[in-house]
Amino acid sequence: MNIIRSLKGTHDILPEESNKWRKLESIIHEVCLQNGYNEIRTPIFEETSLFSRSVGEETDIVSKEMYTWADKDGTSLTLRPELTASVVRSFIQHNLSNQSPIQRLYYIGPLFRRERPQKGRQRQFHQFGIEAFGADNPEQDAEIIAVAWQILNRCGLTNDADLNLNNIGSLECRTNYKSALKEYLLPYLNDLSEVSQGRFKSNPLRILDTKSEKEQEILKSAPLISDYYSPEDKNHLEQLEEFLNGMNIPFKINEKLVRGLDYYSRTVFEFNSRILGAQDALLGGGRYDGLVKILGGKQTPGIGFAAGMERLLMIMNKERFSSEKLMPDIYFICLDQKGIHIALRISKDLREIGFKVITDPLRRSMKSQLREANKLGTRFALILGESEIQENSVSFKDLVNGTQKLILQSNVLKFFDDLIK
Numbered sequence: 388m389n390i391i392r393s394l395k396g397t398h399d400i401l402p403e404e405s406n407k408w409r410k411l412e413s414i415i416h417e418v419c420l421q422n423g424y425n426e427i428r429t430p431i432f433e434e435t436s437l438f439s440r441s442v443g444e445e446t447d448i449v450s451k452e453m454y455t456w457a458d459k460d461g462t463s464l465t466l467r468p469e470l471t472a473s474v475v476r477s478f479i480q481h482n483l484s485n486q487s488p489i490q491r492l493y494y495i496g497p498l499f500r501r502e503r504p505q506k507g508r509q510r511q512f513h514q515f516g517i518e519a520f521g522a523d524n525p526e527q528d529a530e531i532i533a534v535a536w537q538i539l540n541r542c543g544l545t546n547d548a549d550l551n552l553n554n555i556g557s558l559e560c561r562t563n564y565k566s567a568l569k570e571y572l573l574p575y576l577n578d579l580s581e582v583s584q585g586r587f588k589s590n591p592l593r594i595l596d597t598k599s600e601k602e603q604e605i606l607k608s609a610p611l612i613s614d615y616y617s618p619e620d621k622n623h624l625e626q627l628e629e630f631l632n633g634m635n636i637p638f639k640i641n642e643k644l645v646r647g648l649d650y651y652s653r654t655v656f657e658f659n660s661r662i663l664g665a666q667d668a669l670l671g672g673g674r675y676d677g678l679v680k681i682l683g684g685k686q687t688p689g690i691g692f693a694a695g696m697e698r699l700l701m702i703m704n705k706e707r708f709s710s711e712k713l714m715p716d717i718y719f720i721c722l723d724q725k726g727i728h729i730a731l732r733i734s735k736d737l738r739e740i741g742f743k744v745i746t747d748p749l750r751r752s753m754k755s756q757l758r759e760a761n762k763l764g765t766r767f768a769l770i771l772g773e774s775e776i777q778e779n780s781v782s783f784k785d786l787v788n789g790t791q792k793l794i795l796q797s798n799v800l801k802f803f804d805d806l807i808k
């Protein structure tokens with residue numbers, strides 16, 4: 388019979404790897420909480436209109452990458468392809484703005500996009516991200532970028548990543564700029580790729596981040612968005628630059644950075660890895676002052692970022708995790724079926740006072756259980772054979788220095804407690 392395999396673009400996180408995931412997750416939890424961000428967990432599927440209304444009908448995600456199906460009652464449902472929309476939905480639904488004028492939230496979870504799988508690009512992948520609602524001042528942008536920087540720094544990645552920053556202006560600035568860009572590109576329309584020709588109609592800004600050298604050449608003399616900034620847009624960027632410089636967070640202004648989603652305004656940024664190949668975006672984000680309103684809430688400014696966890700783990704230094712091996716402290720070897728209930732009880736009690744204890748459900752010989760204990764790197768063994776059962780005792784063995792001792796079963800907890808003092 389054929390064995391069933393995981394689907395294309397999805398993968399299993401096996402025990403050896405899940406250690407690294409937990410380590411990364413603990414860095415995320417720690418840094419976010421330190422900065423006043425609280426965790427939010429939203430459902431994995433939502434109504435399709437949530438994403439089409441927020442991310443934008445014309446984006447790659449909505450137009451071709453979503454896993455969407457009709458539920459039995461006909462409602463169109465979608466596996467979430469990103470998390471900002473869900474967080475905004477939840478923010479509005481639960482009136483979170485009433486609880487405090489600034490809401491700081493973070494999330495970790497799986498996302499689904501039907502992309503062509505390649506290195507660094509899966510169909511089920513994981514992101515963590517943060518969102519801050521309520522403030523439109525540039526110090527909020529600086530805080531968000533600083534959290535991103537702090538997490539990447541804790542992962543050891545800031546030396547090999549560049550922070551690209553841009554301001555894509557407020558809506559009015561972007562509308563004027565889009566017309567100017569279209570006017571400039573019109574004579575070159577036939578030289579543009581089919582994708583860019585499509586974007587010319589739907590979202591010409593997206594042509595700016597083209598990977599095609601020919602198109603980059605054409606864009607060299609294109610008008611710049613900075614020429615269309617309002618005094619407020621300009622001021623916002625200047626202050627943000629000043630704050631980032633003050634915090635010693637290096638960045639580059641990149642006027643070609645526009646990001647793929649429709650809902651961004653003013654600040655957009657991306658951390659790009661110098662080590663990863665084509666898929667080098669580690670973390671991206673931006674300000675979305677119109678999004679809460681688009682989704683039916685009160686006008687509320689917001690800004691956030693999302694980072695791909697698989698990509699971070701691909702380049703995180705392996706040594707960072709080497710001390711994280713989960714070795715049991717005690718291997719409980721029971722050699723007589725009559726003693727199983729004692730072994731189970733003592734093991735449970737030892738775990739309750741904090742020890743990692745392994746028992747052997749295969750009822751193997753002493754030799755194979757000791758071999759297994761050594762293979763796992765266990766420090767101590769407890770051995771329960773016929774004579775120990777009769778004497779209400781258990782043999783203790785230090786597997787590193789070979790010391791052996793008989794201890795009373797009633798004394799095991801105190802014995803180990805003293806041992807680690």
Ligand code: AMP
Pocket residue numbers: 469500502507508509510511512513514647668669670671693694695696697698
């Ligand atoms: P986005 O939500 O498209 O702005 O992506 C934010 C981050 O998520 C990117 O910088 C990547 O690190 C990661 N990412 C996006 N799409 C994928 C994917 N298909 N597979 C793995 N990581 C992804």
